[in-house]
Amino acid sequence: MNDIASIGRLYGLGSYIEMLKIFAISTLIMLLSACGGATNDASLIDEPIIIKFPHVVAPGTPKGQAASRFEQLVEERFPGRVDVEVYPSGQLMTDDDSLEALAFGEIQMIAVSLSKFDRLTQAFQVFDLPFLFSNIGAVENFQASIEGQELLEALVDSGFLGLAFWHNGMKHFGAHRPLRLPNDAQGLRFRIMESDVLQAQMEAIGGNPQKMAYGEVYQALQTGAIDAQENTWSNIYSSKFHEVQPYFMLSNHGYVGYFVAVNEQFWETLPNDIQDGLSEIMAEVTEWGNARSIAINDESREKILATGRAEIIALTDQELRAWRTMVHPVWEQFSDEIGADLIEAAQRSSN
Numbered sequence: 001m002n003d004i005a006s007i008g009r010l011y012g013l014g015s016y017i018e019m020l021k022i023f024a025i026s027t028l029i030m031l032l033s034a035c036g037g038a039t040n041d042a043s044l045i046d047e048p049i050i051i052k053f054p055h056v057v058a059p060g061t062p063k064g065q066a067a068s069r070f071e072q073l074v075e076e077r078f079p080g081r082v083d084v085e086v087y088p089s090g091q092l093m094t095d096d097d098s099l100e101a102l103a104f105g106e107i108q109m110i111a112v113s114l115s116k117f118d119r120l121t122q123a124f125q126v127f128d129l130p131f132l133f134s135n136i137g138a139v140e141n142f143q144a145s146i147e148g149q150e151l152l153e154a155l156v157d158s159g160f161l162g163l164a165f166w167h168n169g170m171k172h173f174g175a176h177r178p179l180r181l182p183n184d185a186q187g188l189r190f191r192i193m194e195s196d197v198l199q200a201q202m203e204a205i206g207g208n209p210q211k212m213a214y215g216e217v218y219q220a221l222q223t224g225a226i227d228a229q230e231n232t233w234s235n236i237y238s239s240k241f242h243e244v245q246p247y248f249m250l251s252n253h254g255y256v257g258y259f260v261a262v263n264e265q266f267w268e269t270l271p272n273d274i275q276d277g278l279s280e281i282m283a284e285v286t287e288w289g290n291a292r293s294i295a296i297n298d299e300s301r302e303k304i305l306a307t308g309r310a311e312i313i314a315l316t317d318q319e320l321r322a323w324r325t326m327v328h329p330v331w332e333q334f335s336d337e338i339g340a341d342l343i344e345a346a347q348r349s350s351n
């Protein structure tokens with residue numbers, strides 16, 4: 001430009017060239033700021049925040065219903081600003097893959113069974129101790145206690161921030177033959193979730209535990225790759241296990257519930273009003289879904305019976321005592337890993 005200016009001055013065109021320079025520079029600045037501004041504004045105004053939320057069970061289950069309600073309320077309260085994409089029934093990925101995807105920020109939210117966090121924390125194993133919680137009320141007391149609430153932040157170092165615990169319900173055994181006493185389970189191949197406590201539980205009753213993704217259980221039962229499994233009525237019914245497994249025992253021996261978590265970095269980048277709004281909605285949905293979970297499981301049990309394809313066997317107090325006694329050593333086995341204090345807090349909630 002200096003050369004052009006000196007040529008211009010040489011030909012008596014100094015002020016004209018100066019004007020051209022000013023015009024060119026200001027046009028360039030306007031163009032650059034217009035481009036930059038347009039990009040920022042578009043990302044703020046046009047593009048909603050996406051929350052990808054995969055899970056592995058059917059939409060009608062306690063978790064399926066809670067996830068849909070969360071989606072609905074968020075989109076009603078933040079139209080065009082937040083878009084929740086729920087992927088049920090393992091459409092997008094397995095639970096195992098979702099833990100990795102959440103850590104890497106490929107998805108933003110999960111509701112994964114508490115039994116599946118072994119490789120990240122041992123504290124959640126408390127929920128798997130057999131016969132520790134006598135019912136959902138006991139679990140709820142524990143989750144609401146100081147010790148329970150602290151668990152929501154147990155995985156922050158791994159990048160997961162817990163927002164809530166959602167219930168499914170109490171677990172029951174299912175097998176290709178009636179299991180009235182632990183001896184009946186001798187040698188059976190039991191599908192279990194990814195949990196060392198559940199593995200020890202099945203070994204304690206003489207079973208042969210096989211860790212397996214939820215989406216594979218139906219086929220494994222159907223082909224005889226496994227003989228038995230444990231789950232809630234809503235999972236058994238919605239995944240049709242009763243069509244390929246004729247006997248269920250009302251064993252009530254454990255809990256299935258979920259750690260509902262977001263990617264912590266994603267959460268921290270949310271505008272304050274959205275963060276507050278999502279927390280409020282999560283609290284509402286948790287209360288709504290947890291209250292419904294018992295009814296959904298009761299209805300599912302009735303529907304299984306109504307199909308006439310499976311028998312549900314009630315166990316006597318004496319039979320239940322035999323199961324309880326057989327698996328009780330598992331508590332001691334995992335006491336150090338889980339923390340004796342945490343187990344005591346859970347026991348207090350049950351009383």
Ligand code: LMR
Pocket residue numbers: 056057063112113168193213214231235256
């Ligand atoms: C299972 O794998 O059996 C459960 O965790 C599935 C679920 O999400 O309820």
